[in-house]
Amino acid sequence: MIDHTIDSNEAAGLAHRADTAAHHRAEPPVLTLKGLRQTFKTPRGDVPAVAGVDLEVRPGQVLCLVGESGCGKTTTARMAAALTEPTAGSVLFRGKDVAEMDRTERAAFRRSVQYIHQDPYASLNPVRTVYSTVSAGLRRHKLVASHAEARRVTTELLERVDLVPAEDHLDKYPHQMSGGQRQRVAIARALAMNPEVIIADESTSMLDVSIRVSLLNTLGRLRDELGVGFLFITHDLAVAKYFAWQGEIAVMYLGKVVERGTAPRVINDPRHPYTKALISAVCEPDPDLVRKERVRLRGADIPDLTDLPSGCDFHPRCPLYEEGDCDSVRPPLVRGHDRLLACHVATRR
Numbered sequence: 001m002i003d004h005t006i007d008s009n010e011a012a013g014l015a016h017r018a019d020t021a022a023h024h025r026a027e028p029p030v031l032t033l034k035g036l037r038q039t040f041k042t043p044r045g046d047v048p049a050v051a052g053v054d055l056e057v058r059p060g061q062v063l064c065l066v067g068e069s070g071c072g073k074t075t076t077a078r079m080a081a082a083l084t085e086p087t088a089g090s091v092l093f094r095g096k097d098v099a100e101m102d103r104t105e106r107a108a109f110r111r112s113v114q115y116i117h118q119d120p121y122a123s124l125n126p127v128r129t130v131y132s133t134v135s136a137g138l139r140r141h142k143l144v145a146s147h148a149e150a151r152r153v154t155t156e157l158l159e160r161v162d163l164v165p166a167e168d169h170l171d172k173y174p175h176q177m178s179g180g181q182r183q184r185v186a187i188a189r190a191l192a193m194n195p196e197v198i199i200a201d202e203s204t205s206m207l208d209v210s211i212r213v214s215l216l217n218t219l220g221r222l223r224d225e226l227g228v229g230f231l232f233i234t235h236d237l238a239v240a241k242y243f244a245w246q247g248e249i250a251v252m253y254l255g256k257v258v259e260r261g262t263a264p265r266v267i268n269d270p271r272h273p274y275t276k277a278l279i280s281a282v283c284e285p286d287p288d289l290v291r292k293e294r295v296r297l298r299g300a301d302i303p304d305l306t307d308l309p310s311g312c313d314f315h316p317r318c319p320l321y322e323e324g325d326c327d328s329v330r331p332p333l334v335r336g337h338d339r340l341l342a343c344h345v346a347t348r349r
């Protein structure tokens with residue numbers, strides 16, 4: 001009898017969550033990246049670090065950006081958070097172009113879209129205590145009425161990010177904490193602004209494995225509890241799989257998205273040869289990710305951004321390479337196989 005009750009409650013809960021997820025998918029995006037480009041001028045020549053990226057983050061949904069180091073993830077994230085201006089394209093928040101916002105709107109945007117830096121050492125002020133760091137925004141935006149309230153809210157925020165007992169951490173300085181604890185402080189500071197979108201750029205990649213797992217668990221709980229949208233960035237497909245399973249994955253190569261779809265599709269049935277190569281290179285003991293069939297690349301070297309090949313950027317390394325379009329026409333990102341795909345050959349198969 002009791003078992004039955006629990007089961008039906010659970011089923012109702014799951015159905016509710018599925019409804020909510022479906023509902024969220026239909027909602028308009030909270031953050032839209034439209035034709036985003038960033039070209040850095042360097043003595044070596046122009047570096048097209050981000051070369052036309054279109055993405056949407058929907059309320060309560062996870063969009064995970066995956067790709068090797070140097071493919072343009074951080075540059076994309078910094079533009080999405082309006083920390084750098086794009087060379088071309090735009091960032092829209094609730095449909096409004098960030099470049100056209102007035103001061104009040106921009107301040108609201110800055111609160112609503114929180115960026116969590118890869119390196120908590122670099123993002124925390126070494127002379128501020130945890131309390132001072134986490135409560136700074138609360139005090140600045142007058143979200144707390146008194147010192148006592150600021151302490152109380154900060155304590156709650158630390159508990160939210162599993163930095164417990166919170167009282168033991170309030171008056172610590174960054175150097176008195178571990179890398180994982182510092183990253184939790186950075187997350188608490190972001191949560192203090194009650195954001196609608198969190199941009200987490202390799203938030204766990206600088207941490208040791210056991211600490212990484214524990215921090216991922218905290219982030220996963222926050223993802224489920226808070227209903228905020230996540231632009232979650234990682235070079236690690238196992239982390240992407242864990243965090244974005246209910247959401248979408250976009251795979252980046254040399255400044256462009258080459259494949260994008262729901263996480264189970266992209267992970268279990270990758271179609272772009274670059275995604276296949278990434279998955280085949282994963283060493284985690286994960287049966288979904290480790291495939292018996294190894295993808296053999298034609299070339300190992302990633303082309304230089306200042307000297308990109310003609311046609312498809314991936315063609316010099318691509319196992320599906322065919323003479324014709326591959327080395328002369330840049331493949332557009334088009335719908336195919338229940339996802340978006342930029343490959344002349346894979347879209348035909």
Ligand SMILES: Nc1ncnc2c1ncn2[C@@H]1O[C@H](COP(=O)(O)OP(=O)(O)O)[C@@H](O)[C@H]1O
Pocket residue numbers: 040041042047049067068069070071072073074075076305
């Ligand atoms: N300020 C800059 N000036 C010149 N090149 C840059 C600058 N920032 C990043 N890059 C280059 O842009 C490319 C993308 O960098 P980044 O966005 O940091 O990639 P990821 O986060 O995926 O590792 C890299 O080739 C990097 O060297």
Ligand SMILES: [Mg+2]
Pocket residue numbers: 073074075202
């Ligand atoms: Mg980066």
